[in-house]
Amino acid sequence: MVLERGEVANSWRRERWDSLRLLTPNWQSRLPGRRYDGPDPDGYMTAGEVTELIERFATVSRAPVRTGVNVTSVRRTDAGYHVTTSCGEIRCRAVVIASGACNLPVVPQFREAVPAPVEQLTPFDYRDPAKLPDGGVLVVGASATGVQLAAELQQSGRPVTLSVGEHVRLPRTYRGRDVLWWMDASGVWDQRHDEVEDLTRARRLPSPQLVGTPERTTLDLNALTSMGVELVGRWAAVRDGRALFSGGLRNMFSLADLKMRRLLDTFDEWARMHGRDAEVGPAERIAPTRVPESARLQLDLRGGEIRAVVWATGFRPDYRWLDVPVVDAKGQLRHEGGVVDGPGLYALGLPVLRRRKSTFIYGIEDDAREVIDHLTQYLAVRR
Numbered sequence: 267m268v269l270e271r272g273e274v275a276n277s278w279r280r281e282r283w284d285s286l287r288l289l290t291p292n293w294q295s296r297l298p299g300r301r302y303d304g305p306d307p308d309g310y311m312t313a314g315e316v317t318e319l320i321e322r323f324a325t326v327s328r329a330p331v332r333t334g335v336n337v338t339s340v341r342r343t344d345a346g347y348h349v350t351t352s353c354g355e356i357r358c359r360a361v362v363i364a365s366g367a368c369n370l371p372v373v374p375q376f377r378e379a380v381p382a383p384v385e386q387l388t389p390f391d392y393r394d395p396a397k398l399p400d401g402g403v404l405v406v407g408a409s410a411t412g413v414q415l416a417a418e419l420q421q422s423g424r425p426v427t428l429s430v431g432e433h434v435r436l437p438r439t440y441r442g443r444d445v446l447w448w449m450d451a452s453g454v455w456d457q458r459h460d461e462v463e464d465l466t467r468a469r470r471l472p473s474p475q476l477v478g479t480p481e482r483t484t485l486d487l488n489a490l491t492s493m494g495v496e497l498v499g500r501w502a503a504v505r506d507g508r509a510l511f512s513g514g515l516r517n518m519f520s521l522a523d524l525k526m527r528r529l530l531d532t533f534d535e536w537a538r539m540h541g542r543d544a545e546v547g548p549a550e551r552i553a554p555t556r557v558p559e560s561a562r563l564q565l566d567l568r569g570g571e572i573r574a575v576v577w578a579t580g581f582r583p584d585y586r587w588l589d590v591p592v593v594d595a596k597g598q599l600r601h602e603g604g605v606v607d608g609p610g611l612y613a614l615g616l617p618v619l620r621r622r623k624s625t626f627i628y629g630i631e632d633d634a635r636e637v638i639d640h641l642t643q644y645l646a647v648r649r
């Protein structure tokens with residue numbers, strides 16, 4: 267049985283802001299046995315459309331879902347697991363943890379030192395710009411969420427300052443194709459967890475600076491500065507009501523540009539080696555990220571310039587309900603390709619679980635097949 271504390275597709279109903287569209291194109295939003303067959307394969311679904319997609323899949327596949335059942339504890343027993351839920355107790359031989367990788371927003375401790383008149387929001391609280399007070403907004407984090415919210419807030423007429431830490435820069439399209447087409451076709455997203463050089467790092471990589479818009483716009487830092495967004499370094503601390511930012515934007519930008527260039531070179535090499543050059547556009551050079559002439563190193567949060575802070579500093583899973591010692595000191599599940607460090611315990615939907623594409627909707631199918639193979643063998647042996 268599948269236990270869900272809310273409704274089917276709960277995270278897409280409750281935990282996304284209004285304007286969010288997938289950053290993966292429609293042709294990539296596939297679930298087992300269901301390919302996109304609508305009129306706009308290169309478009310990007312709204313959160314509402316994703317909800318419908320998952321709902322339809324649950325109905326057609328007759329997934330044995332029990333909604334409104336919150337799992338509050340999972341304990342190991344001699345025969346398997348004892349699961350306590352808001353609707354009673356369950357005994358089972360195996361458990362698949364598919365509770366998501368993004369249950370809680372990650373916010374640094376120093377948020378407590380932000381002066382009170384400044385409103386603070388996470389992406390879970392944010393719905394649209396009208397929810398924020400008028401005036402300046404400090405968006406913290408320049409990955410997919412941060413760049414999207416910074417653009418939306420700036421376009422709403424609020425002056426936005428964006429605090430930029432480590433980030434992954436990508437153009438929306440490259441040589442006429444969606445950059446995620448390149449990731450898919452060249453095999454980058456199929457790279458397996460046991461082939462990745464530094465798996466811990468790969469699992470912690472921030473999401474790419476991408477947005478899904480009908481115009482297929484690139485939303486990198488150059489696009490944001492052209493809109494009028496001010497860039498500052500990583501937010502390091504709050505002292506006497508002032509936000510202190512790290513220097514070194516130039517180095518951070520060079521590193522992100524270098525990594526992007528390397529990836530695009532990999533795509534060029536793949537197209538050449540596989541005789542695909544004729545079906546894509548000519549190779550492109552992408553301008554380096556422009557470094558601000560003098561980025562501010564501090565900002566007085568008491569002066570009224572900043573009325574709200576939006577923490578786009580990432581998400582983490584929540585395993586407070588898991589009473590099995592399989593979570594490490596950093597709050598991450600200990601597992602090998604989704605086989606958790608506990609007999610009969612499995613996971614799906616975590617970053618680079620078995621492949622680079624593991625956390626994406628279309629990445630789960632291949633992982634699920636292999637994880638479930640392992641699970642059925644486990645049950646067969648025990649039987």
Ligand SMILES: Cc1cc2nc3c(=O)[nH]c(=O)nc-3n(C[C@H](O)[C@H](O)[C@H](O)COP(=O)(O)OP(=O)(O)OC[C@H]3O[C@@H](n4cnc5c(N)ncnc54)[C@H](O)[C@@H]3O)c2cc1C
Nearest residue numbers: 270271276277288289290336337365366368615625626627
């Ligand atoms: C802001 C954002 C943007 C994203 N954009 C994209 C994108 O463009 N393309 C893409 O492919 N992917 C995207 N993703 C990743 C996306 O979330 C996943 O692809 C997909 O939703 C993962 O599905 P999941 O079922 O593994 O996890 P989730 O969607 O998180 O579902 C987990 C479910 O478990 C339930 N649950 C959790 N704990 C319990 C409990 N104790 N008891 C009962 N139920 C519980 C939750 O209610 C939830 O419904 C994005 C994620 C975020 C956060």
